[in-house]
Amino acid sequence: MLLYALRRLIYLVPVAFGVSLLVFALVHLAPGDAISAIVPPDAPQEVVDKLKEYYGFDKPLPIQYLRWLTVTLSGDFGTSIGTGRPVSEEVGGAFLNTIVLAISSCLLAFTLAIILGIAAAYAKSRVVDRLVTSIALVGVSVPHFWLAIVLVIIFSVELGWLPPMGLGPESATGWRLDLAHLRYMVLPTIALSMIPLGVMTRTVRSTIKEILNMEFVTALQAKGMNDRQILLHVLKNAAPTCLAVMGLQAGNLIGGSILIETVFSWPGTGFLLNSAIFRRDLPILQGTTLVLAFFFMVLNLAVDVIQTMVDPRIKRG
Amino acid sequence: MAIQSPSIDVGGGAAVRAIPASASRGYWESVRRRLRRDPVTVVCGVVLLLIVLSALTAPWLGLADPYKTSMIYRLKPIGTPRFLLGSDELGRDMLSRLIYGGRLSLFMGVTPVVCALLIGGLLGITAGFLGGRVNMLIMRIMDVFYAFPSVLLAISLSGAMGAGAENTLLALTLVFIPPICRVSESVTTQVRGFDFVDAAKASGAGTLTIVRVHVLGNVLGPILVYATSLISVAIILAAGLSFLGLGVKPPEPEWGLMLNTLRQAIYVNPVLAALPGVMIFITSICFNLMSDGLRAAMDVKA
Numbered sequence: 001m002l003l004y005a006l007r008r009l010i011y012l013v014p015v016a017f018g019v020s021l022l023v024f025a026l027v028h029l030a031p032g033d034a035i036s037a038i039v040p041p042d043a044p045q046e047v048v049d050k051l052k053e054y055y056g057f058d059k060p061l062p063i064q065y066l067r068w069l070t071v072t073l074s075g076d077f078g079t080s081i082g083t084g085r086p087v088s089e090e091v092g093g094a095f096l097n098t099i100v101l102a103i104s105s106c107l108l109a110f111t112l113a114i115i116l117g118i119a120a121a122y123a124k125s126r127v128v129d130r131l132v133t134s135i136a137l138v139g140v141s142v143p144h145f146w147l148a149i150v151l152v153i154i155f156s157v158e159l160g161w162l163p164p165m166g167l168g169p170e171s172a173t174g175w176r177l178d179l180a181h182l183r184y185m186v187l188p189t190i191a192l193s194m195i196p197l198g199v200m201t202r203t204v205r206s207t208i209k210e211i212l213n214m215e216f217v218t219a220l221q222a223k224g225m226n227d228r229q230i231l232l233h234v235l236k237n238a239a240p241t242c243l244a245v246m247g248l249q250a251g252n253l254i255g256g257s258i259l260i261e262t263v264f265s266w267p268g269t270g271f272l273l274n275s276a277i278f279r280r281d282l283p284i285l286q287g288t289t290l291v292l293a294f295f296f297m298v299l300n301l302a303v304d305v306i307q308t309m310v311d312p313r314i315k316r317g
Numbered sequence: 318m319a320i321q322s323p324s325i326d327v328g329g330g331a332a333v334r335a336i337p338a339s340a341s342r343g344y345w346e347s348v349r350r351r352l353r354r355d356p357v358t359v360v361c362g363v364v365l366l367l368i369v370l371s372a373l374t375a376p377w378l379g380l381a382d383p384y385k386t387s388m389i390y391r392l393k394p395i396g397t398p399r400f401l402l403g404s405d406e407l408g409r410d411m412l413s414r415l416i417y418g419g420r421l422s423l424f425m426g427v428t429p430v431v432c433a434l435l436i437g438g439l440l441g442i443t444a445g446f447l448g449g450r451v452n453m454l455i456m457r458i459m460d461v462f463y464a465f466p467s468v469l470l471a472i473s474l475s476g477a478m479g480a481g482a483e484n485t486l487l488a489l490t491l492v493f494i495p496p497i498c499r500v501s502e503s504v505t506t507q508v509r510g511f512d513f514v515d516a517a518k519a520s521g522a523g524t525l526t527i528v529r530v531h532v533l534g535n536v537l538g539p540i541l542v543y544a545t546s547l548i549s550v551a552i553i554l555a556a557g558l559s560f561l562g563l564g565v566k567p568p569e570p571e572w573g574l575m576l577n578t579l580r581q582a583i584y585v586n587p588v589l590a591a592l593p594g595v596m597i598f599i600t601s602i603c604f605n606l607m608s609d610g611l612r613a614a615m616d617v618k619a
Contacts, residue, residue, distance in 0.1 A: 015457075015460050015461055015464055016464075018458070018461030018464070019464045021461075022461060022462075026473060026474070026477040029474070029477040137602065137605060137606070138602070140605060141549055141598065141601045141602040141605050142601075143553045143556060143557070143594055143597045143601065145560055145576070146594025147594075149580060149583065150594070152583065153587040153590065157583055157587055158587065251466055252466045254466065255467075255468055255469035256466050256467070256469060258469070258472055258561070259468075259557050259560065262561060263580075273472065274472075274561060277472075277476035277561075278562070282477070285476060285477060289465075289469065292465075292466065293464050293466075293469070296464060296465065296469075297464045300464075
């Protein structure tokens, strides 16, 4: 078990290397060079050259990459061009806000999906199954940033029940767990949970349906077990597949919340990324992307390891 | 996604998985028949056809000029004379812009999937058929792209390259190549293991002939079905990028961009502000249902 985890960790090294290369390349994809984003267009040539030398942009690309990599690995992500604060500080604060929103959305989406999926798989009537499949279809098809706007229109503009944007009553001080802050989370959580809700409902339903058709279920029935006892066996067998998809969805939620965070002005990584793009703040863009990608990789690894722990059929070592 | 066994059902044709090359015409015939009998797929197909046709023939439909602004008629509600679906924040006709908007929105959603299908499919089939080192190389490169959540990758790429329709297309294509490549690879690897491939090899068929005649016919179905399931994601993602201001630039009519510019109007005319999203929703739901129908008709396991 431990050996498997270790092997997966070692396998992550070349992928992580590739990821760092891609993130490094992001800056060089940008039109013009990174310097032109910092200096005013009428800056004298000597100043531009000096800055280029200071940032190492006058060196060949491989050397620039190595330099960037060593500096980044030591935890220094550079300085934000927009605010002048260290990138690690900016990204760190935003990351926490994103995680808070992701956790609440995952809780909502996965709980609902498991209930709906099981209900549909077990449903005797076609109506229930149809209803659940329709909900799942809406979940995967709805443009979630549009749903966010519709939610704001209904619950903030028309009814005035919930705040339309921000993360709390005094948004400067960061997120806290109290009723006032929770009110601000309701709409973003619902909007963000749509995609995982749709995907997970489909997954749970089809996985359980497939397992219910297996011979061991018939055998358990023949042995005289009741439905509830059998459900336990079914769930055990469905868990690995569902966990894998859940992990992927949770990761996508954290990396893909940019649209929802923009609609609700939720100060998370997505919001940071969006403003960085429009200020052409490349260090922030690079730092945020790198942090999110590494988090996604580690999450995938964790899910993989947990999956082998849960699944009695997989024996790896 | 997985082809299970080369079983051929002689009776009903329900379990045709691995079809010999000579029988492939009958297979596509039965797929078409099954599609025609599926009411959901037919309705979705008709709706999509209407959206596509109206977008294509928009200049000849007698619509108002989608670029013509009017200071007097700004944010008029639905049903205003001369403005059937109201007017936007610059007094442009909404109906006209929604129909014209289909052009760019559909184009920006479908093109990346088609490009990724060509590139990713080619890479995946090559990796799957050749195996060994080539497979290692291609699939490990794909793993790097897989380390990014797809939305993040799309936004970071197009964010770094700067706004514009071409950059969005490029970024989205890059996002969809890895998943299509992975599916193509796994399907091809399975087909390669079938006896008929060995038989063809033993009877002296060259690599290209085997791929063209025996492999392509069996892998194209699953790959195609998977690719169609990506179209709705692509349309939403493309609209999302425009919504962020990264895709199409104003004043072009495009659903995502329209949602963005109308956002300021949610206090004045909320129904109007939500309209472009309805178009995205309808289109993406139709593509998803079509893809499901296609999957069932082609008998591809999900």
